Each structure stands twice: as C-alpha cells, then as structure tokens.
Amino acid sequence: MRSFLFAALSVAAGIWAAPAAAGDAPKPKLVVAVSVDQFSADLFGQYRRHFTGGLARLANGVVYSSGYQSHAATETCPGHATILTGVRPARSGIIANNWFDLRAARADKNIYCAEDERVPGTSSEKYEVSTVHLKVPTLGDHMKRADPRSRVAAVAGKDRTAVMMGGHDVDQRWWWSGSAFTGPGTSPAAARANHRVAEALARAQDPLPLPAPCVARRRAVAIDGGDRQVGAGQFGRAAGNVKVFRASPELDQATLDLASGLRREMRLGEGEASDLLIVGLAATDYVGHTFGNQGSEMCLHLLALDQALGEFFQELDRTGLDYLVMLTADHGGQDIPERNREHGITEAARVDPSLSFETVGKRLKEKFRLKSSPLHGELASGDMYVDPTLKPRLRRKVIAEAVRIYRAHRDVAAVLTADEIAAAPQPVGPPDRWTLMDRAKASFDRERSGDFLVMLRPRIVAYLDTKNYLASHGSPWDYDRRVPILFWRKGMAPFDQMLAVETVDIMPTLAVLLKLPIPPGTIDGRCLDLDEGPESSCR
Known part of the structure; x- marks a missing residue:
C-alpha cells in the first residue's frame, strides 16, 4: 500500500504521440471516467506543479480549470449524478444526499439518494442500494441501448458514486461498504482485491514519509471547543483501524486495484464495441472532512493519489488499448475555520447552534403550541421541510415564521421559499455568473425539495459535531462548486481552457466522441470542443 507513494513515474515510450485532430479520431475502445470526491479546482491548481504521475499526465491533456457543479446542493450524490447524465439535479431528481418524504409509509422519513425506501x-x-431515485439515463445506459455489446463497470469508495455514475444498466458495480468492497453478483477480481485489503488492514500502518512539498504544510491546528488537533498527520494507524484506512491514500489505492482487476477480468476495451470503466475515488473527501484541506494530510494524500493514478494508467498503456480518460469531481470543499482564520479569513466560523433545525423546530413548536416539532432537516442549512399534516393556514404561518428566523440570523446569506424557486426562470449563461436563485433553481425538484432553502454565508461550516467531520461542503459558493474537468487520450493536443463550463457538459462531450446520439432536449449540457485548433471535436 506504500510502494506507489514515492516511486518515480517512468512515462512509457510513445505516450506523447504527435497531436491529431480530435474530430478525426475513431471511437475510443475504452472510456475511463474518474471522479475524485471533493477535488476542487482550487486544490488542482494548488498542487498542479507538484504532480509527476497520473494527475500530471491529465494536466498535460485538455484542461478545463473552471468546471462547475453549477447547482446549490454541492454534495456527493447530486454532484456524481451530473457527471455522466448531462443533467442538473432539477432534472435528475437527485437534489441532495438525503431528502425528506414526510408522507412516506415507514417511520424513517429521511430518504437516502441511493436507497429504495x-x-x-x-x-x-x-438500506438496499438502488438506482430507483435517478430519473434519467447515464452515459453507460445510452451506450448499452445503442449497442448491447458495450460493457459498463463501476468501482467506487461510496455506493452513491457507483450508482449515480454507473446508472441503471451496469455489468459490474462495486463499492466500499466499510470493511470490504461489496456489490451484486460475484467477481474473482473483487475477491482478490478484498483479500489484499484484509491483509493490509491486519497490519499496522506506520506514518507515511512526508514528501518535500508537504513539509511546510505540517503544522498542528487546534480545533475550537476541544483538545483535538489536525494538520500534521501522516496516516499512521493501528491494525484493523478501518476508519483511518478510509480517510487515507490506502482506500483510493484499493479502489484503483479493483478497477484494474475488473478491467482485466472483463477484458474491457477489447471487444467489438466501446466499453466504460467508472472509478470513484472517495478518500479525498474523507481526508478533507476529517483534517481540512490545507494541512499535511491533504498534501500527502494528493501526491499519493497522483502516483497511484500514474501506475493505473501505466497498466492501461501496457495493454495497447486506445483509451480516453476523463477526470472531474462531484464538488469542492473548504478548509477548517480555525486554519482559515489563521490565514486571514476572519469571518470563517462554525455555524451558530441556534440555527440547527432541532432548535428552530423547538421554537416553532412552542410559538404555535404544537404537539411536536414541525420542522425537519439535516443540518443548519439546506432544504427544510414543514409538517404537511398541519392545517393549510397554520402551515403557512409556520413556514413564514421559520423563514423569518433564518433570514434574521447573521450566519445566513439567503433563504428562498419553494414557491419563489419554482417561479424563477431556468438559469442561463456561464455558471460563474449565476445568482443564488439560479443555483437553487438548478437543484430544485418540486416533489423532493423542501419548503424553503437555507444558504449560509461564505466560510461558515455547517457541521456542529467536531468529533467526526471538521470541514464541510454543500454550500452554493464557488469553493464548493468549482472543479477541474480533465480529458486525456494518446495523441490529443494539450491545451488549457479557462472559461466556465459545467460538469453536465461531460456526458455530451463523451457521447460525441463515442458517436452516440443523445435525444434532443433531454439533457442540460453541451459538447465541449477538445480540439485546440480551428476544427471541432463536437461535429
């Protein structure tokens, strides 16, 4: 699990072939779609000069530095649902990781995006993992409908990643379930990968050596309200510590190991039709939540990921396959407020506990003399739901009072009601110019969204519990919305495009390269031109 960290990457001879016009290229035999969870455009730009492995290869391809998860709910599930569907959450139905259905038959009204309740x-x-909530097809679904010989495999560190990127019709789907990779059916490659994971977990992991670029990042920062410190970690763990394994380079290495094994087992890219291999790398998200993104932990992790991806691509090179790689992220993230304040962002803070939906719900219960709290939500921000069994006139009063409470608080940037969002026009134009209403509209589904949406001010962390997650994402601000979108294929002329594009543009771009027709009016994205010259790869 450690050898990949610091081995020099030897680029195989012939990888950097003479550039060819993208529009003239035949269909790739294999598309590798990679999502690095919580890999913001800020992190890509910050560490780009230090990459020497797989991320360096992608950085020498076609680079969109200002890709946007353009919607407001910048969470894992809605973000991954945009990448290979070409649609925003308002159309996919995946508005968040969780939402509430207060009329659901079961006692638990909280609905997880990748379950069948x-x-x-x-x-x-x-829960039972399911695609039932995804309302639209993915790239893999389109590929298999166009040619049933196409094969689709998804491997991820989270079940929701494998579901939302893999879609409804996959040949193999595997995800990290807490101590091993699980999925429907059987696979010798998965069995071997789980055996290697079990062997690794049975051994203690010494702290990993700190690469030179990370030395300056190694500084302990105390967390408010406790004796915990982060910022100087190097991923040492005791034998059997699955929690540390998950929030470390080890999880991504294991995920890539299984992805390589499945490609060999299924002979992806070797058949008559084009195939799709989906890889969801989750450790960056767990590292960001657990330690923040500006300490030694994130630095060490990203350089390790760079090397692991390099080895993964080298194995693909040895097959001689014509493969295309696309890498992006489901969302970005912000650093812990304690370190942000040290860096001069004086407004950074954890949200006022009085804004929790439990506290506000208690106030509403007392004010209107209700038997129970009428308010449901997850955090102090996001979609809020009011008891639908209240009499209509009373319910309107409860919603109005809740909106007043949130709007009056200094930590809140905006509160938008469902009626206001529903009446707003669909967003148009570059996503970096969208208003907060535009961002909310892109996330709005009348069936699943709340009665009102709470948006916190920039640099306010929504999590109150500092025992687990110290940093957050999910806001409508650009540090959570902006992600890199990278394409690489042997012979592709490299260039950087700085204009703002959306992650929903990825699927139609890949569809054109695969010569795959997409019905007009069914997606929100557009094809991105990957040809750096006067020709267009979108024709």
Whole structure:
C-alpha cells in the first residue's frame, strides 16, 4: 500500500504521440471516467506543479480549470449524478444526499439518494442500494441501448458514486461498504482485491514519509471547543483501524486495484464495441472532512493519489488499448475555520447552534403550541421541510415564521421559499455568473425539495459535531462548486481552457466522441470542443 507513494513515474515510450485532430479520431475502445470526491479546482491548481504521475499526465491533456457543479446542493450524490447524465439535479431528481418524504409509509422519513425506501424493514442508514431515485439515463445506459455489446463497470469508495455514475444498466458495480468492497453478483477480481485489503488492514500502518512539498504544510491546528488537533498527520494507524484506512491514500489505492482487476477480468476495451470503466475515488473527501484541506494530510494524500493514478494508467498503456480518460469531481470543499482564520479569513466560523433545525423546530413548536416539532432537516442549512399534516393556514404561518428566523440570523446569506424557486426562470449563461436563485433553481425538484432553502454565508461550516467531520461542503459558493474537468487520450493536443463550463457538459462531450446520439432536449449540457485548433471535436 506504500510502494506507489514515492516511486518515480517512468512515462512509457510513445505516450506523447504527435497531436491529431480530435474530430478525426475513431471511437475510443475504452472510456475511463474518474471522479475524485471533493477535488476542487482550487486544490488542482494548488498542487498542479507538484504532480509527476497520473494527475500530471491529465494536466498535460485538455484542461478545463473552471468546471462547475453549477447547482446549490454541492454534495456527493447530486454532484456524481451530473457527471455522466448531462443533467442538473432539477432534472435528475437527485437534489441532495438525503431528502425528506414526510408522507412516506415507514417511520424513517429521511430518504437516502441511493436507497429504495419501499423495501420492508429498511431505513436511510440500513438500506438496499438502488438506482430507483435517478430519473434519467447515464452515459453507460445510452451506450448499452445503442449497442448491447458495450460493457459498463463501476468501482467506487461510496455506493452513491457507483450508482449515480454507473446508472441503471451496469455489468459490474462495486463499492466500499466499510470493511470490504461489496456489490451484486460475484467477481474473482473483487475477491482478490478484498483479500489484499484484509491483509493490509491486519497490519499496522506506520506514518507515511512526508514528501518535500508537504513539509511546510505540517503544522498542528487546534480545533475550537476541544483538545483535538489536525494538520500534521501522516496516516499512521493501528491494525484493523478501518476508519483511518478510509480517510487515507490506502482506500483510493484499493479502489484503483479493483478497477484494474475488473478491467482485466472483463477484458474491457477489447471487444467489438466501446466499453466504460467508472472509478470513484472517495478518500479525498474523507481526508478533507476529517483534517481540512490545507494541512499535511491533504498534501500527502494528493501526491499519493497522483502516483497511484500514474501506475493505473501505466497498466492501461501496457495493454495497447486506445483509451480516453476523463477526470472531474462531484464538488469542492473548504478548509477548517480555525486554519482559515489563521490565514486571514476572519469571518470563517462554525455555524451558530441556534440555527440547527432541532432548535428552530423547538421554537416553532412552542410559538404555535404544537404537539411536536414541525420542522425537519439535516443540518443548519439546506432544504427544510414543514409538517404537511398541519392545517393549510397554520402551515403557512409556520413556514413564514421559520423563514423569518433564518433570514434574521447573521450566519445566513439567503433563504428562498419553494414557491419563489419554482417561479424563477431556468438559469442561463456561464455558471460563474449565476445568482443564488439560479443555483437553487438548478437543484430544485418540486416533489423532493423542501419548503424553503437555507444558504449560509461564505466560510461558515455547517457541521456542529467536531468529533467526526471538521470541514464541510454543500454550500452554493464557488469553493464548493468549482472543479477541474480533465480529458486525456494518446495523441490529443494539450491545451488549457479557462472559461466556465459545467460538469453536465461531460456526458455530451463523451457521447460525441463515442458517436452516440443523445435525444434532443433531454439533457442540460453541451459538447465541449477538445480540439485546440480551428476544427471541432463536437461535429
């Protein structure tokens, strides 16, 4: 699990072939779609000069430095649902990681994006993984409908990543379930990968050596309200510590190991039709939540990921396959407020506990003399739901009072009601110029969204519990919305495009390269021209 960290990457001879016009290229035999969870455009730009492996290769391809998860709900599930569907959350139905259905038959009204709540005896925490909530097809679904010989495999560190990127019709789907990779069916490659993971977990992991670029990042920062410190970690762990394994380079290495094994087992890219291999790398998200993104932990992790991706691509090179890589992220993230304040961002803070939906719900209960709290939500921000069984006139008063409470608080940037969002026009133009209403509209589904949406001010962390997650994402601000979008293929002429584009543009771009027709009016994205000259790859 450590050898990949600091081995020099030897670029295979012939990789950097003479550039060819993208529009003249034949269909790639294999598309590798990679999502690095919480890999913001800021982090890509910050570490780009230090990459020497797989991320360096992609940085020498076609680079869109200002890709946008353009919607407001910058969470894992909606973000991954944009990448290979070409649609925003308002159309996919995946508005958040979780939403509430207060009329659901089961006691647990919290609905997880990748579950089927209709299965008896399940809950949002103990569920059956399902694609039932994804309202649209993915790239893989389109590929298999156009040519049933196409094969699709998805491997990810989270079930929701494998579901939302893989889609409804996959041949193999595997995700990290807490101590091993799991999925429907069987696979010798998955069995071997899990055996290697079990062997690694059985051994203690010494702290990893700190690369030179990370030395200046190694500084302990105390977390408010406790004796915990982060910022100087190097991923040492005791034998069997799955939690540390998950929030470290080890998880991504294991995910790439399984992805390589599945490609060999399924002979992806070697058949008559084009195939799709989806890889969801989750550790960056866990590192960011657990330690923030400006300490030694994130630095060490990203350089390790760079080397692991380099080895993964080298194995693909040895097959001689014509493959295309696309890499992006489901969202970005912000650093811990304690370190942000040290860096001069004086407004950075954790949200006022009085804004939790439990506290506000208690105030509403007391004011209107209700038997129970009428307010449901997850954090102090995002979609808020009001009891639908209240009499209409009373319910309107409760919503109005809740909106007043949130709007009056200094930590809140905006509160938008469902009626206001529903009446707004669809967003148009570059996503970096969208208003908060535009961003909310892109996330709005009348069936699933709340009665009102709370947006916190920039640099306010929504999490109150500092025992687990110290930093957050999910805001409508650009540090959470802006992600890199990278394309690489042997012979592709490299260039950087700085204009703002959307992650929903990825699917139509890949569809054109695969010569795959997409019905007009069914997606929100557009094809991105990957030819740096006067020709267009979108024709």
